[in-house]
Amino acid sequence: MGAFIYFRKNKKKAVLISLVIALAAFCIYFITTLVGSVYATAFDAGVVPFSKFSVAVYKGKAEDGGISQIENLADIDKYYQVGVSSMQISTVMGTTSSYVILTDQTGELKEILDRCGITSDVEVNDLRENDLILHQDLLTNKKKKIGDKLEELRITGVYKGDVKEAFGLVSEEDFFTIGGPQSYLIFPKEGRMTDLNQELSDFDQGEWTIQSYDSALSNLDKDFSTINLILTIVVIMVSICIAIALAALVYTMYSHRYEEFAILNAMGYRKGQISKMIFVEIIMISTIATATGYALSLIALTLVNHFVYSGMGQTMQIFSIRNSLYTLILPLLVTVCALVSILQKLNGTDLISIIERR
Incomplete structure:
Protein backbone atom coordinates (compact mmCIF):
# COMPACT_ATOMS: atom_id res chain seq x y z
CA MET A 1 0.00 0.00 0.00
CA ASP A 44 15.44 52.94 6.62
CA ALA A 45 14.56 56.59 6.05
CA GLY A 46 12.98 57.55 9.35
CA VAL A 47 14.53 55.33 12.02
CA VAL A 48 18.00 54.11 11.00
CA PRO A 49 19.57 57.63 10.96
CA PHE A 50 18.82 57.92 14.68
CA SER A 51 21.22 55.08 15.37
CA LYS A 52 23.93 57.72 14.80
CA PHE A 53 22.42 60.79 16.47
CA SER A 54 19.35 62.30 18.09
CA VAL A 55 17.55 65.52 17.25
CA ALA A 56 16.20 68.02 19.78
CA VAL A 57 14.07 71.01 18.78
CA TYR A 58 13.60 73.77 21.35
CA LYS A 59 10.18 75.44 21.58
CA GLY A 60 10.67 77.28 24.86
CA LYS A 61 11.42 80.91 25.60
CA ALA A 62 14.92 80.78 27.08
CA GLU A 63 17.23 83.42 25.63
CA ASP A 64 19.97 80.89 24.89
CA GLY A 65 17.59 78.73 22.87
CA GLY A 66 18.00 75.79 25.22
CA ILE A 67 21.75 75.48 24.64
CA SER A 68 22.53 75.30 28.37
CA GLN A 69 20.35 72.21 28.75
CA ILE A 70 22.04 70.55 25.78
CA GLU A 71 25.52 71.31 27.08
CA ASN A 72 24.66 69.88 30.51
CA LEU A 73 23.90 66.43 29.09
CA ALA A 74 26.31 63.94 30.67
CA ASP A 75 26.48 61.56 27.70
CA ILE A 76 26.84 64.10 24.90
CA ASP A 77 29.97 64.10 22.77
CA LYS A 78 29.14 66.88 20.31
CA TYR A 79 26.12 68.88 19.20
CA TYR A 80 25.43 71.06 16.17
CA GLN A 81 22.84 73.75 15.62
CA VAL A 82 21.08 72.70 12.44
CA GLY A 83 17.95 73.13 10.42
CA VAL A 84 15.79 70.04 10.05
CA SER A 85 13.47 69.64 7.10
CA SER A 86 11.98 66.64 5.31
CA MET A 87 11.63 65.28 1.81
CA GLN A 88 8.83 63.08 0.54
CA ILE A 89 9.67 59.58 -0.71
CA SER A 90 7.41 57.65 -3.05
CA THR A 91 6.72 54.00 -2.24
CA VAL A 92 4.75 51.31 -4.06
CA MET A 93 1.80 51.81 -1.71
CA GLY A 94 2.00 55.49 -0.81
CA THR A 95 4.60 57.91 0.52
CA THR A 96 6.94 58.32 3.46
CA SER A 97 9.62 60.89 4.24
CA SER A 98 13.32 61.30 4.88
CA TYR A 99 15.14 64.00 6.82
CA VAL A 100 17.12 66.91 5.39
CA ILE A 101 19.81 68.32 7.69
CA LEU A 102 20.88 71.89 6.89
CA THR A 103 23.74 74.01 8.22
CA ASP A 104 25.48 77.24 7.26
CA GLN A 105 28.95 76.05 8.29
CA THR A 106 31.09 74.02 5.86
CA GLY A 107 33.29 72.73 8.68
CA GLU A 108 30.30 71.53 10.69
CA LEU A 109 28.81 69.79 7.66
CA LYS A 110 32.08 67.92 7.13
CA GLU A 111 32.14 66.86 10.80
CA ILE A 112 28.52 65.69 10.67
CA LEU A 113 29.16 63.58 7.58
CA ASP A 114 32.28 62.08 9.18
CA ARG A 115 30.39 61.20 12.35
CA CYS A 116 27.66 59.53 10.28
CA GLY A 117 30.27 57.51 8.40
CA ILE A 118 29.34 59.16 5.12
CA THR A 119 31.80 59.51 2.25
CA SER A 120 30.42 61.60 -0.59
CA ASP A 121 31.60 61.70 -4.18
CA VAL A 122 32.19 65.43 -3.81
CA GLU A 123 34.55 67.30 -1.49
CA VAL A 124 32.62 69.14 1.22
CA ASN A 125 35.05 72.07 1.01
CA ASP A 126 33.97 72.55 -2.61
CA LEU A 127 30.31 73.01 -1.65
CA ARG A 128 28.68 76.40 -1.99
CA GLU A 129 25.49 77.90 -0.58
CA ASN A 130 22.33 75.95 -1.44
CA ASP A 131 24.29 72.81 -2.37
CA LEU A 132 22.84 69.46 -1.34
CA ILE A 133 24.33 66.00 -0.81
CA LEU A 134 21.91 63.10 -0.59
CA HIS A 135 21.78 59.33 -0.55
CA GLN A 136 21.89 57.56 -3.93
CA ASP A 137 18.53 55.87 -3.25
CA LEU A 138 16.88 59.23 -2.56
CA LEU A 139 18.31 60.62 -5.80
CA THR A 140 16.83 57.66 -7.68
CA ASN A 141 13.49 57.96 -5.89
CA LYS A 142 13.18 61.66 -6.73
CA LYS A 143 14.16 60.85 -10.35
CA LYS A 144 16.84 63.53 -10.24
CA LYS A 145 20.45 63.73 -11.33
CA ILE A 146 23.52 65.68 -10.26
CA GLY A 147 22.99 69.35 -11.05
CA ASP A 148 19.19 69.26 -10.72
CA LYS A 149 17.39 71.33 -8.12
CA LEU A 150 15.37 69.95 -5.24
CA GLU A 151 13.19 72.87 -4.23
CA GLU A 152 15.73 75.68 -3.66
CA LEU A 153 18.76 73.43 -3.25
CA ARG A 154 21.05 72.18 -6.00
CA ILE A 155 22.06 68.51 -5.91
CA THR A 156 25.85 68.48 -5.94
CA GLY A 157 26.84 65.05 -4.61
CA VAL A 158 25.57 61.62 -3.61
CA TYR A 159 26.68 58.92 -1.20
CA LYS A 160 25.85 55.34 -0.26
CA GLY A 161 25.40 53.81 3.17
CA ASP A 162 22.89 53.06 5.92
CA VAL A 163 21.90 56.65 6.71
CA LYS A 164 19.42 57.62 4.01
CA GLU A 165 19.19 61.38 4.39
CA ALA A 166 20.13 64.61 2.69
CA PHE A 167 22.62 67.18 3.96
CA GLY A 168 22.69 70.74 2.70
CA LEU A 169 24.71 73.94 3.01
CA VAL A 170 22.67 77.16 3.15
CA SER A 171 23.36 80.83 3.70
CA GLU A 172 23.33 82.30 7.20
CA GLU A 173 20.16 84.23 6.35
CA ASP A 174 18.34 81.09 5.17
CA PHE A 175 19.63 79.19 8.17
CA PHE A 176 17.96 81.59 10.59
CA THR A 177 14.79 81.61 8.48
CA ILE A 178 14.35 77.85 8.89
CA GLY A 179 14.92 78.06 12.63
CA GLY A 180 18.33 76.47 12.68
CA PRO A 181 19.52 77.86 16.02
CA GLN A 182 16.58 76.17 17.78
CA SER A 183 17.33 72.66 16.44
CA TYR A 184 20.19 70.48 17.62
CA LEU A 185 21.84 67.43 16.11
CA ILE A 186 23.28 65.55 19.09
CA PHE A 187 25.96 62.86 18.93
CA PRO A 188 26.55 60.65 21.99
CA LYS A 189 29.78 59.51 23.54
CA GLU A 190 31.02 56.13 22.34
CA GLY A 191 28.48 53.43 23.28
CA ARG A 192 26.27 55.88 25.22
CA MET A 193 23.39 56.38 22.77
CA THR A 194 20.84 54.68 25.06
CA ASP A 195 21.95 56.77 28.05
CA LEU A 196 21.83 59.97 26.01
CA ASN A 197 18.32 59.22 24.77
CA GLN A 198 17.22 58.54 28.33
CA GLU A 199 18.51 61.97 29.36
CA LEU A 200 16.71 63.59 26.43
CA SER A 201 13.47 61.83 27.32
CA ASP A 202 13.57 63.63 30.68
CA PHE A 203 13.42 67.04 28.97
CA ASP A 204 10.24 69.07 29.41
CA GLN A 205 7.98 67.98 26.53
CA GLY A 206 6.33 71.38 26.56
CA GLU A 207 9.64 73.00 25.65
CA TRP A 208 11.30 70.29 23.57
CA THR A 209 10.51 67.94 20.71
CA ILE A 210 12.86 64.97 20.83
CA GLN A 211 13.51 62.57 17.98
CA SER A 212 15.55 59.53 18.97
CA TYR A 213 15.85 55.97 17.71
CA ASP A 214 13.32 54.67 20.24
CA SER A 215 10.79 57.44 19.65
CA ALA A 216 11.10 57.18 15.86
CA LEU A 217 10.66 53.40 16.00
CA SER A 218 7.71 53.73 18.37
CA ASN A 219 6.00 56.25 16.08
CA LEU A 220 6.60 54.07 13.03
Whole structure:
Protein backbone atom coordinates (compact mmCIF):
# COMPACT_ATOMS: atom_id res chain seq x y z
CA MET A 1 0.00 0.00 0.00
CA GLY A 2 1.50 3.34 -0.98
CA ALA A 3 0.38 6.92 -0.78
CA PHE A 4 -0.44 8.76 -4.01
CA ILE A 5 -1.59 5.63 -5.90
CA TYR A 6 -5.07 7.13 -6.09
CA PHE A 7 -3.84 10.58 -7.13
CA ARG A 8 -1.54 9.12 -9.75
CA LYS A 9 -4.64 7.64 -11.33
CA ASN A 10 -6.69 10.81 -10.74
CA LYS A 11 -4.21 13.54 -11.61
CA LYS A 12 -6.85 16.22 -12.28
CA LYS A 13 -8.10 16.05 -8.69
CA ALA A 14 -4.57 16.26 -7.30
CA VAL A 15 -3.76 19.18 -9.61
CA LEU A 16 -6.95 21.02 -8.60
CA ILE A 17 -6.18 20.81 -4.89
CA SER A 18 -2.50 21.66 -5.41
CA LEU A 19 -3.30 24.61 -7.67
CA VAL A 20 -5.65 26.24 -5.17
CA ILE A 21 -3.19 25.82 -2.27
CA ALA A 22 -0.24 27.04 -4.37
CA LEU A 23 -2.17 30.09 -5.60
CA ALA A 24 -3.27 30.99 -2.08
CA ALA A 25 0.28 30.59 -0.72
CA PHE A 26 1.61 32.74 -3.58
CA CYS A 27 -0.89 35.55 -2.92
CA ILE A 28 -0.42 35.53 0.85
CA TYR A 29 3.37 35.77 0.73
CA PHE A 30 3.42 38.22 -2.19
CA ILE A 31 0.95 40.68 -0.64
CA THR A 32 2.37 40.55 2.89
CA THR A 33 5.86 41.18 1.49
CA LEU A 34 4.68 44.21 -0.49
CA VAL A 35 3.09 45.68 2.63
CA GLY A 36 6.22 44.90 4.62
CA SER A 37 8.38 46.66 2.04
CA VAL A 38 6.65 49.97 2.80
CA TYR A 39 7.53 49.53 6.47
CA ALA A 40 11.13 48.66 5.56
CA THR A 41 11.47 51.80 3.42
CA ALA A 42 10.03 54.00 6.17
CA PHE A 43 12.31 52.31 8.71
CA ASP A 44 15.44 52.94 6.62
CA ALA A 45 14.56 56.59 6.05
CA GLY A 46 12.98 57.55 9.35
CA VAL A 47 14.53 55.33 12.02
CA VAL A 48 18.00 54.11 11.00
CA PRO A 49 19.57 57.63 10.96
CA PHE A 50 18.82 57.92 14.68
CA SER A 51 21.22 55.08 15.37
CA LYS A 52 23.93 57.72 14.80
CA PHE A 53 22.42 60.79 16.47
CA SER A 54 19.35 62.30 18.09
CA VAL A 55 17.55 65.52 17.25
CA ALA A 56 16.20 68.02 19.78
CA VAL A 57 14.07 71.01 18.78
CA TYR A 58 13.60 73.77 21.35
CA LYS A 59 10.18 75.44 21.58
CA GLY A 60 10.67 77.28 24.86
CA LYS A 61 11.42 80.91 25.60
CA ALA A 62 14.92 80.78 27.08
CA GLU A 63 17.23 83.42 25.63
CA ASP A 64 19.97 80.89 24.89
CA GLY A 65 17.59 78.73 22.87
CA GLY A 66 18.00 75.79 25.22
CA ILE A 67 21.75 75.48 24.64
CA SER A 68 22.53 75.30 28.37
CA GLN A 69 20.35 72.21 28.75
CA ILE A 70 22.04 70.55 25.78
CA GLU A 71 25.52 71.31 27.08
CA ASN A 72 24.66 69.88 30.51
CA LEU A 73 23.90 66.43 29.09
CA ALA A 74 26.31 63.94 30.67
CA ASP A 75 26.48 61.56 27.70
CA ILE A 76 26.84 64.10 24.90
CA ASP A 77 29.97 64.10 22.77
CA LYS A 78 29.14 66.88 20.31
CA TYR A 79 26.12 68.88 19.20
CA TYR A 80 25.43 71.06 16.17
CA GLN A 81 22.84 73.75 15.62
CA VAL A 82 21.08 72.70 12.44
CA GLY A 83 17.95 73.13 10.42
CA VAL A 84 15.79 70.04 10.05
CA SER A 85 13.47 69.64 7.10
CA SER A 86 11.98 66.64 5.31
CA MET A 87 11.63 65.28 1.81
CA GLN A 88 8.83 63.08 0.54
CA ILE A 89 9.67 59.58 -0.71
CA SER A 90 7.41 57.65 -3.05
CA THR A 91 6.72 54.00 -2.24
CA VAL A 92 4.75 51.31 -4.06
CA MET A 93 1.80 51.81 -1.71
CA GLY A 94 2.00 55.49 -0.81
CA THR A 95 4.60 57.91 0.52
CA THR A 96 6.94 58.32 3.46
CA SER A 97 9.62 60.89 4.24
CA SER A 98 13.32 61.30 4.88
CA TYR A 99 15.14 64.00 6.82
CA VAL A 100 17.12 66.91 5.39
CA ILE A 101 19.81 68.32 7.69
CA LEU A 102 20.88 71.89 6.89
CA THR A 103 23.74 74.01 8.22
CA ASP A 104 25.48 77.24 7.26
CA GLN A 105 28.95 76.05 8.29
CA THR A 106 31.09 74.02 5.86
CA GLY A 107 33.29 72.73 8.68
CA GLU A 108 30.30 71.53 10.69
CA LEU A 109 28.81 69.79 7.66
CA LYS A 110 32.08 67.92 7.13
CA GLU A 111 32.14 66.86 10.80
CA ILE A 112 28.52 65.69 10.67
CA LEU A 113 29.16 63.58 7.58
CA ASP A 114 32.28 62.08 9.18
CA ARG A 115 30.39 61.20 12.35
CA CYS A 116 27.66 59.53 10.28
CA GLY A 117 30.27 57.51 8.40
CA ILE A 118 29.34 59.16 5.12
CA THR A 119 31.80 59.51 2.25
CA SER A 120 30.42 61.60 -0.59
CA ASP A 121 31.60 61.70 -4.18
CA VAL A 122 32.19 65.43 -3.81
CA GLU A 123 34.55 67.30 -1.49
CA VAL A 124 32.62 69.14 1.22
CA ASN A 125 35.05 72.07 1.01
CA ASP A 126 33.97 72.55 -2.61
CA LEU A 127 30.31 73.01 -1.65
CA ARG A 128 28.68 76.40 -1.99
CA GLU A 129 25.49 77.90 -0.58
CA ASN A 130 22.33 75.95 -1.44
CA ASP A 131 24.29 72.81 -2.37
CA LEU A 132 22.84 69.46 -1.34
CA ILE A 133 24.33 66.00 -0.81
CA LEU A 134 21.91 63.10 -0.59
CA HIS A 135 21.78 59.33 -0.55
CA GLN A 136 21.89 57.56 -3.93
CA ASP A 137 18.53 55.87 -3.25
CA LEU A 138 16.88 59.23 -2.56
CA LEU A 139 18.31 60.62 -5.80
CA THR A 140 16.83 57.66 -7.68
CA ASN A 141 13.49 57.96 -5.89
CA LYS A 142 13.18 61.66 -6.73
CA LYS A 143 14.16 60.85 -10.35
CA LYS A 144 16.84 63.53 -10.24
CA LYS A 145 20.45 63.73 -11.33
CA ILE A 146 23.52 65.68 -10.26
CA GLY A 147 22.99 69.35 -11.05
CA ASP A 148 19.19 69.26 -10.72
CA LYS A 149 17.39 71.33 -8.12
CA LEU A 150 15.37 69.95 -5.24
CA GLU A 151 13.19 72.87 -4.23
CA GLU A 152 15.73 75.68 -3.66
CA LEU A 153 18.76 73.43 -3.25
CA ARG A 154 21.05 72.18 -6.00
CA ILE A 155 22.06 68.51 -5.91
CA THR A 156 25.85 68.48 -5.94
CA GLY A 157 26.84 65.05 -4.61
CA VAL A 158 25.57 61.62 -3.61
CA TYR A 159 26.68 58.92 -1.20
CA LYS A 160 25.85 55.34 -0.26
CA GLY A 161 25.40 53.81 3.17
CA ASP A 162 22.89 53.06 5.92
CA VAL A 163 21.90 56.65 6.71
CA LYS A 164 19.42 57.62 4.01
CA GLU A 165 19.19 61.38 4.39
CA ALA A 166 20.13 64.61 2.69
CA PHE A 167 22.62 67.18 3.96
CA GLY A 168 22.69 70.74 2.70
CA LEU A 169 24.71 73.94 3.01
CA VAL A 170 22.67 77.16 3.15
CA SER A 171 23.36 80.83 3.70
CA GLU A 172 23.33 82.30 7.20
CA GLU A 173 20.16 84.23 6.35
CA ASP A 174 18.34 81.09 5.17
CA PHE A 175 19.63 79.19 8.17
CA PHE A 176 17.96 81.59 10.59
CA THR A 177 14.79 81.61 8.48
CA ILE A 178 14.35 77.85 8.89
CA GLY A 179 14.92 78.06 12.63
CA GLY A 180 18.33 76.47 12.68
CA PRO A 181 19.52 77.86 16.02
CA GLN A 182 16.58 76.17 17.78
CA SER A 183 17.33 72.66 16.44
CA TYR A 184 20.19 70.48 17.62
CA LEU A 185 21.84 67.43 16.11
CA ILE A 186 23.28 65.55 19.09
CA PHE A 187 25.96 62.86 18.93
CA PRO A 188 26.55 60.65 21.99
CA LYS A 189 29.78 59.51 23.54
CA GLU A 190 31.02 56.13 22.34
CA GLY A 191 28.48 53.43 23.28
CA ARG A 192 26.27 55.88 25.22
CA MET A 193 23.39 56.38 22.77
CA THR A 194 20.84 54.68 25.06
CA ASP A 195 21.95 56.77 28.05
CA LEU A 196 21.83 59.97 26.01
CA ASN A 197 18.32 59.22 24.77
CA GLN A 198 17.22 58.54 28.33
CA GLU A 199 18.51 61.97 29.36
CA LEU A 200 16.71 63.59 26.43
CA SER A 201 13.47 61.83 27.32
CA ASP A 202 13.57 63.63 30.68
CA PHE A 203 13.42 67.04 28.97
CA ASP A 204 10.24 69.07 29.41
CA GLN A 205 7.98 67.98 26.53
CA GLY A 206 6.33 71.38 26.56
CA GLU A 207 9.64 73.00 25.65
CA TRP A 208 11.30 70.29 23.57
CA THR A 209 10.51 67.94 20.71
CA ILE A 210 12.86 64.97 20.83
CA GLN A 211 13.51 62.57 17.98
CA SER A 212 15.55 59.53 18.97
CA TYR A 213 15.85 55.97 17.71
CA ASP A 214 13.32 54.67 20.24
CA SER A 215 10.79 57.44 19.65
CA ALA A 216 11.10 57.18 15.86
CA LEU A 217 10.66 53.40 16.00
CA SER A 218 7.71 53.73 18.37
CA ASN A 219 6.00 56.25 16.08
CA LEU A 220 6.60 54.07 13.03
CA ASP A 221 5.23 50.96 14.76
CA LYS A 222 2.21 52.97 15.90
CA ASP A 223 1.55 54.15 12.34
CA PHE A 224 1.72 50.58 11.02
CA SER A 225 -0.04 48.85 13.93
CA THR A 226 -3.50 49.17 12.37
CA ILE A 227 -2.25 48.04 8.96
CA ASN A 228 -0.52 45.02 10.48
CA LEU A 229 -3.62 44.12 12.49
CA ILE A 230 -5.86 44.34 9.43
CA LEU A 231 -3.35 42.36 7.38
CA THR A 232 -3.21 39.61 10.01
CA ILE A 233 -7.01 39.40 10.25
CA VAL A 234 -7.40 39.28 6.46
CA VAL A 235 -4.74 36.57 6.06
CA ILE A 236 -6.30 34.44 8.80
CA MET A 237 -9.88 34.88 7.54
CA VAL A 238 -8.94 34.16 3.92
CA SER A 239 -6.91 31.14 5.02
CA ILE A 240 -9.81 29.81 7.08
CA CYS A 241 -12.32 30.25 4.24
CA ILE A 242 -10.04 28.60 1.67
CA ALA A 243 -9.10 25.85 4.13
CA ILE A 244 -12.75 25.00 4.83
CA ALA A 245 -13.58 24.95 1.11
CA LEU A 246 -10.58 22.78 0.29
CA ALA A 247 -11.23 20.49 3.25
CA ALA A 248 -14.80 19.97 2.00
CA LEU A 249 -13.47 19.17 -1.48
CA VAL A 250 -10.90 16.72 -0.11
CA TYR A 251 -13.53 15.15 2.15
CA THR A 252 -15.82 14.60 -0.84
CA MET A 253 -13.01 13.04 -2.85
CA TYR A 254 -12.11 10.65 -0.04
CA SER A 255 -15.78 9.76 0.49
CA HIS A 256 -15.68 8.12 -2.95
CA ARG A 257 -12.72 5.95 -1.94
CA TYR A 258 -14.33 3.82 0.74
CA GLU A 259 -14.52 0.78 -1.49
CA GLU A 260 -10.76 1.12 -1.96
CA PHE A 261 -10.32 1.38 1.82
CA ALA A 262 -12.62 -1.62 2.35
CA ILE A 263 -10.56 -3.73 -0.06
CA LEU A 264 -7.35 -2.71 1.69
CA ASN A 265 -8.95 -3.60 5.01
CA ALA A 266 -9.98 -7.00 3.64
CA MET A 267 -6.39 -7.55 2.49
CA GLY A 268 -5.25 -7.20 6.10
CA TYR A 269 -4.51 -3.49 6.40
CA ARG A 270 -5.76 -2.03 9.66
CA LYS A 271 -7.62 1.27 9.86
CA GLY A 272 -4.57 2.77 11.50
CA GLN A 273 -2.47 1.95 8.44
CA ILE A 274 -5.13 3.34 6.10
CA SER A 275 -5.32 6.49 8.24
CA LYS A 276 -1.54 6.84 7.98
CA MET A 277 -1.76 6.59 4.18
CA ILE A 278 -4.43 9.32 4.10
CA PHE A 279 -2.34 11.47 6.45
CA VAL A 280 0.75 11.14 4.24
CA GLU A 281 -1.22 11.93 1.07
CA ILE A 282 -2.77 15.11 2.44
CA ILE A 283 0.45 16.28 4.11
CA MET A 284 2.49 15.72 0.95
CA ILE A 285 0.01 17.47 -1.35
CA SER A 286 -0.27 20.47 1.03
CA THR A 287 3.50 20.68 1.48
CA ILE A 288 4.39 20.39 -2.20
CA ALA A 289 1.68 22.87 -3.24
CA THR A 290 2.68 25.39 -0.57
CA ALA A 291 6.36 25.07 -1.46
CA THR A 292 5.51 25.63 -5.13
CA GLY A 293 3.45 28.75 -4.39
CA TYR A 294 6.13 30.02 -2.01
CA ALA A 295 8.88 29.51 -4.60
CA LEU A 296 6.85 31.23 -7.31
CA SER A 297 6.21 34.20 -5.02
CA LEU A 298 9.96 34.53 -4.33
CA ILE A 299 10.64 34.52 -8.07
CA ALA A 300 7.90 37.10 -8.69
CA LEU A 301 9.15 39.32 -5.85
CA THR A 302 12.71 39.14 -7.17
CA LEU A 303 11.46 40.39 -10.54
CA VAL A 304 9.39 43.15 -8.91
CA ASN A 305 12.40 44.18 -6.84
CA HIS A 306 14.60 44.38 -9.94
CA PHE A 307 12.19 46.07 -12.34
CA VAL A 308 10.13 48.25 -9.96
CA TYR A 309 11.82 48.78 -6.61
CA SER A 310 15.32 49.44 -7.91
CA GLY A 311 13.87 52.19 -10.10
CA MET A 312 12.37 53.78 -6.98
CA GLY A 313 15.59 53.63 -4.98
CA GLN A 314 14.19 50.95 -2.68
CA THR A 315 15.22 47.43 -1.80
CA MET A 316 12.60 44.86 -0.95
CA GLN A 317 13.15 42.42 1.90
CA ILE A 318 12.21 39.38 -0.17
CA PHE A 319 12.64 36.79 2.58
CA SER A 320 10.74 37.34 5.81
CA ILE A 321 10.18 34.87 8.64
CA ARG A 322 6.91 36.55 9.62
CA ASN A 323 5.52 36.42 6.09
CA SER A 324 6.65 32.81 5.76
CA LEU A 325 4.69 31.96 8.91
CA TYR A 326 1.63 33.70 7.43
CA THR A 327 1.99 31.46 4.38
CA LEU A 328 2.07 28.30 6.52
CA ILE A 329 -1.33 29.07 8.04
CA LEU A 330 -3.21 27.81 4.97
CA PRO A 331 -1.65 24.33 4.54
CA LEU A 332 -1.88 23.73 8.29
CA LEU A 333 -5.59 24.59 8.33
CA VAL A 334 -6.28 22.52 5.21
CA THR A 335 -4.47 19.54 6.71
CA VAL A 336 -6.19 19.78 10.09
CA CYS A 337 -9.71 20.40 8.74
CA ALA A 338 -9.47 17.67 6.11
CA LEU A 339 -7.85 15.06 8.34
CA VAL A 340 -10.21 15.55 11.27
CA SER A 341 -13.33 15.08 9.14
CA ILE A 342 -11.94 12.25 6.98
CA LEU A 343 -10.42 10.21 9.80
CA GLN A 344 -13.47 10.69 11.98
CA LYS A 345 -15.69 9.24 9.24
CA LEU A 346 -13.20 6.43 8.52
CA ASN A 347 -13.11 5.37 12.17
CA GLY A 348 -16.91 5.33 12.30
CA THR A 349 -17.36 3.31 9.09
CA ASP A 350 -17.70 -0.48 9.04
CA LEU A 351 -15.41 -1.32 6.11
CA ILE A 352 -16.32 -5.04 6.23
CA SER A 353 -20.00 -4.27 5.56
CA ILE A 354 -18.99 -2.38 2.40
CA ILE A 355 -17.38 -5.56 1.04
CA GLU A 356 -20.40 -7.65 2.04
CA ARG A 357 -22.77 -5.33 0.15
CA ARG A 358 -20.84 -5.72 -3.11
